[in-house]
Amino acid sequence: xxxxxxxxxxxxxxxxxxxxxxxxxxxxxxxxxxxxxxxxxxxxxxxxxxxxxxxxxxxxxxxxxxxxxxxxxxxxxxxxxxxxxxxxxxxxxxxxxxxxxxxxxxxxxxxxxxxxxxxxxxxxxxxxxxxxxxxxxxxxxxxxxxxxxxxxxxxxxxxxxxxxxxxxxxxxxxxxxxxxxxxxxxxxxxxxxxxxxxxxxxxxxxxxxxxxxxxxxxxxxxxxxxxxxxxxxxxxxxxxxxxxxxxxxxxxxxxxxxxxxxxxxxxxxxxxxxxxxxxxxxxxxxxxxxxxxxxxxxxxxxxxxxxxxxxxxxxxxxxxxxxxxxxxxxxxxxxxxxxxxxx
Numbered sequence: 426x427x428x429x430x431x432x433x434x435x436x437x438x439x440x441x442x443x444x445x446x447x448x449x450x451x452x453x454x455x456x457x458x459x460x461x462x463x464x465x466x467x468x469x470x471x472x473x474x475x476x477x478x479x480x481x482x483x484x485x486x487x488x489x490x491x492x493x494x495x496x497x498x499x500x501x502x503x504x505x506x507x508x509x510x511x512x513x514x515x516x517x518x519x520x521x522x523x524x525x526x527x528x529x530x531x532x533x534x535x536x537x538x539x540x541x542x543x544x545x546x547x548x549x550x551x552x553x554x555x556x557x558x559x560x561x562x563x564x565x566x567x568x569x570x571x572x573x574x575x576x577x578x579x580x581x582x583x584x585x586x587x588x589x590x591x592x593x594x595x596x597x598x599x600x601x602x603x604x605x606x607x608x609x610x611x612x613x614x615x616x617x618x619x620x621x622x623x624x625x626x627x628x629x630x631x632x633x634x635x636x637x638x639x640x641x642x643x644x645x646x647x648x649x650x651x652x653x654x655x656x657x658x659x660x661x662x663x664x665x666x667x668x669x670x671x672x673x674x675x676x677x678x679x680x681x682x683x684x685x686x687x688x689x690x691x692x693x694x695x696x697x698x699x700x701x702x703x704x705x706x707x708x709x710x711x712x713x714x715x716x717x718x719x720x721x722x723x724x725x726x727x728x729x730x731x732x733x734x735x736x737x738x739x740x741x742x743x744x745x746x747x748x749x750x751x752x753x754x755x756x757x758x759x760x761x762x763x764x765x766x767x768x
Contacts, residue, residue, distance in 0.1 A: 441763040442756055444744040450475035450498040450694035453746060455511045457698045458495040460743070461705045462515060469494040470517045472508075472540070473529035475694035477555055478581045479601050479608070480530045482693075483562045484550075485589035485700040489596040491521055495701045498694060499532065504539035512543060524548040530558045556610040563598040563614060573622045573673050574615075576600045576640075578631040579608060584656025586688070586696035587663050588626045590703030590711040591675065604633055612643065619644030622671055626651045628659050648673070653722075656690055657713045661726040664710035675710045680732045684709045686743040687723075687759060689716070689750040699745045709743070717752040727762040734766040 437444040445460055447453030461467075469492040471484055481496075488494045495515070499508055512526070519525035524546040528537065531551065540547050550565065552558040575592060577585025579601040592599050600611035600623075607615075615621060623645050625632065629652045637647045651666050653659035664685065667676030677683055684707040688696040696711055703709045714720055730740075740763040744756050 439756070439760045441740060441760045442742050442744050444751075444756065445699075446747045447695070447745075448747050448749070449500070450692065450698065451500055451505060451508060453692075453695045454496055454498045454698040455507060457701050457745070458497060458511060458515060461495055461701045466516055466518050467494050468492055468518050468520055469522050469525060469527055470512060470515055471496045471527045471529060472499060472512075472532070472536075474499060474532060475697075477530055477558075478693055479579055480555055480558045480562065481697050482577070482586060482589050483559045483592075483599045484527075484529045485697060486592040486596050486598060487527060487562070487565065488593035488701055488704045492527070493704075494527070496698050498698070499536055502533040503535050509539065509543060512540070512545065517545070519546060529562070530555070556608055559601070559608075559610045560613060563600075563610070571595065571597070572618070572620060573624065573671065574598045574600055574618075574645075576602055576611065576623050576625045576627075576636075578627040579603050580631055581693040582656060582690065583627045583631040584659050584690060584713050585626060586690075586693050587660045587711040587713065589697055589700040590686070590709065591663075593700040593704040594708065602627075602632055602636055604631065606633070606636060607639055612639075615640060615643040615645050621645040622648045622673070624649050624651065624666075624668075624673060626659065626663050628652050628655055657715065657720045658722045660711065660713040661720075661722045664712060664726065675708060677710060677726075677730065680730055682732065683727070683730050683740045683763075684742070686711050686745055687714050687751060687755075688712070688745045689714060691715070692746070692750060695746050695750070699743070702743050702745075706743075714751055714755060716750065717755060719755050719758045724758070724762055732766060740764075 445456040517525040526547040601608040667674040
C-alpha cells in the first residue's frame with residue numbers, strides 16, 4: 426500500500442476557543458457579524474471605513490440597545506460585493522431607530538447610493554472633522570442615564586480598543602486624549618457634562634498625569650486610572666476592574682467560567698469589530714495579544730480565575746483574526762489556560 430502524505434492542518438477552533446478568521450478589517454467584521462447573528466437579524470448595521478481610529482472606536486457604543494448592531498467596514502469607493510451580500514443577509518430590522526444602516530464619518534457618496542439601492546434606510550453621522558464626528562457619535566441618544574465615560578489614548582497602540590467592548594455593552598461614551606492633553610471633543614464633552622465619572626484606560630506612558638487636573642478643572646473627576654506596563658497588561662487589568670459603588674467594569678476577578686475575546690493589538694479595526702461579541706456574548710471583555718507572542722499577563726489573569734473541575738464550568742474564548750495576526754501556538758496556549766482546573 427502506498428503511503429499518503431497529508432499536509433499539516435491547523436484546526437481553526439477547539440472545544441474552548443472559536444477562531445473568527447479574516448485577513449483584513451472587511452473580512453473580520455463580516456466574520457464577527459456571522460458569528461453574532463448567524464440566524465437572527467440585528468436592528469441596525471454600523472458601516473464605516475477602518476481608517477480613523479477615534480471615530481471607529483467611539484461608534485462601538487452604537488452596538489447597544491436599541492440599535493443592537495454589528496459593525497461592517499468598507500475600504501473602497503463603492504460597496505464591496507462581500508459587504509453587500511452580508512448587508513442583505515443581515516437585513517437589519519430598523520425598529521424604533523433612525524435607520525437600518527448608520528454610516529459613520531467620511532465615506533464616498535457612492536457607498537450611500539449603493540446602500541440605498543439595496544433597499545435600506547440610512548442615516549449619516551459625520552462632522553466637519555474627525556473630532557466633530559466623535560462628538561456627534563457621543564451625542565447620539567441611547568437609553569442610558571449613566572454618568573460614566575471612558576477616556577483612552579488616541580494612539581491605537583495604547584490598547585484603548587478594549588474600551589470598545591464595554592462601550593458596546595453599556596453604551597458608554599469614549600473620549601480621547603494624548604500626551605498633550607484632552608482632545609477638543611473630550612474638553613467639549615466634559616464642559617457639557619460636568620460631574621461625569623471618568624475612567625481612564627491607558628498605560629501611564631501614553632498620557633500625562635496632568636490630565637487628571639485638566640478633567641477636574643472641567644468639573645468632573647477621574648474615578649480610576651486603569652493602566653499597566655503596556656497595552657496587553659492594561660487589557661487584563663481592564664477586564665479585572667470593577668467599581669462596585671458605581672457598578673462600572675467587567676469585574677472578572679472571581680474563580681469560575683469566563684468568556685473573552687482575544688484580539689490583535691496591531692490591526693485595531695479587528696478589535697473594534699469584535700466589540701459586538703461583548704454586547705451579544707456573555708459579558709465578554711477584549712484581551713490584547715501580539716502576533717506569535719503569548720502574553721504572560723493573560724496567563725496570570727486566567728490562572729486567578731481558574732475554577733475547580735466541574736462539568737458545569739466551561740470557559741471559552743473567541744480568537745479574532747487569522748493565523749498571521751494570532752498564531753496557532755498562541756491559540757493553543759489559550760486553550761490550555763482555559764481548560765486547566767485547580768485541584
